[in-house]
Amino acid sequence: MWPKAHSCLYLSEVLQFIHTHPFQRNLYLPLSKHCSHRKMLAEVLLSVFFLTVCVYFLDAKPKNLPPGLWGLPVVGYIFSMLPFPEQIKNLQRRFGNIASWRIGSRITILISDFTTIKSALGHPNIAGRADFFSFNIFSHFENMGIIISNGSQWQHARRFALRNLKDFGMGKASLENIIIPEVNQLINEICKQEGKPMEISNALNVSILNIIWKLVADRRYNINDEELLTFQNMIHEDFENVQGPVMLLDYFPWLLHILPSWVINKVMRVNIMEYNRNTFNVFHKQIVEEHKKSRIPHNPRDYIDAYLDQEEKHDPNFSFKLELLDLLITIRDLFVAGSETSSSTFRWMIAFMAVYPDVQTKVQAEIDAVVPRDRVPNLNDRMNLQYLEAMLNEVHRHASFVPLGVPHLVTEDTDLEGYVLPKGSIVLANIFSCHFDPCYWKYPEKFYPEHFIDEKGKCMTKREGFLPFSVGRHVCPGETLARMELFLFTSAVLQQFTVKSPPGEKIIAETDPSKLLFHHVKPYKVVFERRTQIIQS
Structure with a gap:
C-alpha cells in the first residue's frame, strides 16, 4: 500500500503513461484481456480518492469550536428520537453552557449561561x-x-x-x-x-x-x-x-x-x-x-x-x-x-x-x-x-x-x-x-x-x-x-x-x-x- 499522500501521484502517472504510450499499452495486452477494465478501475479509484480528500477538508471541524455534536458529512448530527427540548437539555448537560451542534451545513452554538448570553448578544x-x-x-x-x-x-x-x-x-x-x-x-x-x-x-x-x-x-x-x-x-x-x-x-x-x-x-x-x-x-x-x-x-x-x-x-x-x-x-x-x-x-x-x-x-x-x-x-x-x-x-x-x-x-x-x-x-x-x-x-x-x-x-x-x-x-x-x-x-x-x-x-x-x-x-x-x-x- 502506498501512503495516502502519494496515491494520487501514482495513479495519475499510471493513467498518463497509458494515454501517452499506446505501444506500451498494446505490449501488455497479451498479458491481460481486461486492460481497459483496469483503466476504468484506476479512474474510479482516483475519483473516489479525490472525493474523499474533498469531503475530508470540507468536513473538517473548525479549530477551537465549542465542544458538541459534529456528526457525519453533509447531514451533521440529526439522529435522535428525543423531543427537541430534551435534545437541547442533553446538549447543555453533556457539553456545558457553550456547546456546538452541527445540523446539515449549519453550525449552531447554544449558549445557556445568563452572563455569556448578555456578552454574546451584545457583540x-x-x-x-x-x-x-x-x-x-x-x-x-x-x-x-x-x-x-x-x-x-x-x-x-x-x-x-x-x-x-x-x-x-x-x-x-x-x-x-x-x-x-x-x-x-x-x-x-x-x-x-x-x-x-x-x-x-x-x-x-x-x-x-x-x-x-x-x-x-x-x-x-x-x-x-x-x-x-x-x-x-x-x-x-x-x-x-x-x-x-x-x-x-x-x-x-x-x-x-x-x-x-x-x-x-x-x-x-x-x-x-x-x-x-x-x-x-x-x-x-x-x-x-x-x-x-x-x-x-x-x-x-x-x-x-x-x-x-x-x-x-x-x-x-x-x-x-x-x-x-x-x-x-x-x-x-x-x-x-x-x-x-x-x-x-x-x-x-x-x-x-x-x-x-x-x-x-x-x-x-x-x-x-x-x-x-x-x-x-x-x-x-x-x-x-x-x-x-x-x-x-x-x-x-x-x-x-x-x-x-x-x-x-x-x-x-x-x-x-x-x-x-x-x-x-x-x-x-x-x-x-x-x-x-x-x-x-x-x-x-x-x-x-x-x-x-x-x-x-x-x-x-x-x-x-x-x-x-x-x-x-x-x-x-x-x-x-x-x-x-x-x-x-x-x-x-x-x-x-x-x-x-x-x-x-x-x-x-x-x-x-x-x-x-x-x-x-x-x-x-x-x-x-x-x-x-x-x-x-
Missing part, C-alpha cells in the same frame, strides 16, 4: 439575523423590514420605525387612551359568555391587533370582523409553519433544488407561507394607496403617513432604502411581533390563574385595595400594584414564549469565552435554561411571583437570569408596549372576573413539546365568573 459580530429560508420567504429574500434584515439597513430601518412609532404613542402613557377601549371591548365579549366554558383567543387577538392597527394605519376593527380574524389566523399559521418541516430548508438549503415541488408545498407548506405573505401584501398595499390619497403631507396620522412623508423627500443620503416593498414587509413585521407574542402571553396568564387560584386571589385583593370598582385600572395604579406586576413577570419566566430567542448570525469569526465562533454559524440563546436555573430562582419549577419581589415589597422588573425580551442589539423593540398591554388587560379582567377551570376539568398550563421555536400554551377553555364581592386585603 457586534453576533448581531446578524440568521439567513434562514423560513425567515427570508416573508421578506421576498430581500434585506428589508425590521425583524430579519441585516447590517445598516436593519439599524436605520429599526431606528426610523421606533422614532416614529414613539411619536404616535408607543411606549408613552398616552397610549393608554388607545388600549383602554380595547380592554373594555374584551370585557364585553367575556360578559356575553360569563359562567360558560370559553376560549378567549379570537376576542383577545383582535383587541391586541387593533392597538397595532391604530399605530400603523390609524384603523380599528370590530372584535368579530371576519377579515381581521382571517389575518390573525394567518399569523398564527405562519408561527406554526416556521417551526415545522420547512426548517429542513434552513439547515439543508440544497434540498430546495432537489426535492419535488409536492414535497416542498404539501409537506413543508411553502405554498401556504407564500400565499399568506402575498395576501398580507395585497391588503396592506390597498391601505397604503388609501393613505396616499387621504394624507396631508407633513402631518402624519400614523406610521404609514410618516413613511410616505420620508419617501416623498427623495433624499439620496437617507440612511436606508425606502420603497413600497420595504414598507409592506415592515407593516407585517410590526403586526407579527406586536400581536402574537402579547396575546400568547395573556393566554398563559389566564391558564396560570386557573391553575393557581391562591395567586389569583392575592392579585385580586391587591387590585381591590387600590382601584375603585367603578373604573378599570389605569397606568397611574401601576406603582401600587406590585404583586400584580411580579405575577406578570413570573408568567414571562414560566412561559418563556421564545425559549431559544430569535436565532442570531455570526458575521465574522469571533472569540467568546476562549472559543472561536465561526463566521456563518447560528447562535441560540437558551433563555429557557436561564429562566429555570436554580442559581437565580428559589423555586425554579414553581409558579412563584415572589421571585420578583424584593425585601421592600417592590417588584423587580430587571433581575439576573431574566430575559423575556432578549438582550443586546436585538432586544425586543416592543417591550414597553407589550408590558403596558399585559398590565392593562390583566388588571381589568381580574378586577371584574375570577378565572376557573370548567366543572369536572383540570387545566394544565403547559406547552406542546413538539413545537421547536415558540411556547404556545396548549388550547384550553375556562369559566369567567363575575366578581360581586371585594376581597379584603
Whole structure:
C-alpha cells in the first residue's frame, strides 16, 4: 500500500503513461484481456480518492469550536428520537453552557449561561439575523423590514420605525387612551359568555391587533370582523409553519433544488407561507394607496403617513432604502411581533390563574385595595400594584414564549469565552435554561411571583437570569408596549372576573413539546365568573 499522500501521484502517472504510450499499452495486452477494465478501475479509484480528500477538508471541524455534536458529512448530527427540548437539555448537560451542534451545513452554538448570553448578544459580530429560508420567504429574500434584515439597513430601518412609532404613542402613557377601549371591548365579549366554558383567543387577538392597527394605519376593527380574524389566523399559521418541516430548508438549503415541488408545498407548506405573505401584501398595499390619497403631507396620522412623508423627500443620503416593498414587509413585521407574542402571553396568564387560584386571589385583593370598582385600572395604579406586576413577570419566566430567542448570525469569526465562533454559524440563546436555573430562582419549577419581589415589597422588573425580551442589539423593540398591554388587560379582567377551570376539568398550563421555536400554551377553555364581592386585603 502506498501512503495516502502519494496515491494520487501514482495513479495519475499510471493513467498518463497509458494515454501517452499506446505501444506500451498494446505490449501488455497479451498479458491481460481486461486492460481497459483496469483503466476504468484506476479512474474510479482516483475519483473516489479525490472525493474523499474533498469531503475530508470540507468536513473538517473548525479549530477551537465549542465542544458538541459534529456528526457525519453533509447531514451533521440529526439522529435522535428525543423531543427537541430534551435534545437541547442533553446538549447543555453533556457539553456545558457553550456547546456546538452541527445540523446539515449549519453550525449552531447554544449558549445557556445568563452572563455569556448578555456578552454574546451584545457583540457586534453576533448581531446578524440568521439567513434562514423560513425567515427570508416573508421578506421576498430581500434585506428589508425590521425583524430579519441585516447590517445598516436593519439599524436605520429599526431606528426610523421606533422614532416614529414613539411619536404616535408607543411606549408613552398616552397610549393608554388607545388600549383602554380595547380592554373594555374584551370585557364585553367575556360578559356575553360569563359562567360558560370559553376560549378567549379570537376576542383577545383582535383587541391586541387593533392597538397595532391604530399605530400603523390609524384603523380599528370590530372584535368579530371576519377579515381581521382571517389575518390573525394567518399569523398564527405562519408561527406554526416556521417551526415545522420547512426548517429542513434552513439547515439543508440544497434540498430546495432537489426535492419535488409536492414535497416542498404539501409537506413543508411553502405554498401556504407564500400565499399568506402575498395576501398580507395585497391588503396592506390597498391601505397604503388609501393613505396616499387621504394624507396631508407633513402631518402624519400614523406610521404609514410618516413613511410616505420620508419617501416623498427623495433624499439620496437617507440612511436606508425606502420603497413600497420595504414598507409592506415592515407593516407585517410590526403586526407579527406586536400581536402574537402579547396575546400568547395573556393566554398563559389566564391558564396560570386557573391553575393557581391562591395567586389569583392575592392579585385580586391587591387590585381591590387600590382601584375603585367603578373604573378599570389605569397606568397611574401601576406603582401600587406590585404583586400584580411580579405575577406578570413570573408568567414571562414560566412561559418563556421564545425559549431559544430569535436565532442570531455570526458575521465574522469571533472569540467568546476562549472559543472561536465561526463566521456563518447560528447562535441560540437558551433563555429557557436561564429562566429555570436554580442559581437565580428559589423555586425554579414553581409558579412563584415572589421571585420578583424584593425585601421592600417592590417588584423587580430587571433581575439576573431574566430575559423575556432578549438582550443586546436585538432586544425586543416592543417591550414597553407589550408590558403596558399585559398590565392593562390583566388588571381589568381580574378586577371584574375570577378565572376557573370548567366543572369536572383540570387545566394544565403547559406547552406542546413538539413545537421547536415558540411556547404556545396548549388550547384550553375556562369559566369567567363575575366578581360581586371585594376581597379584603
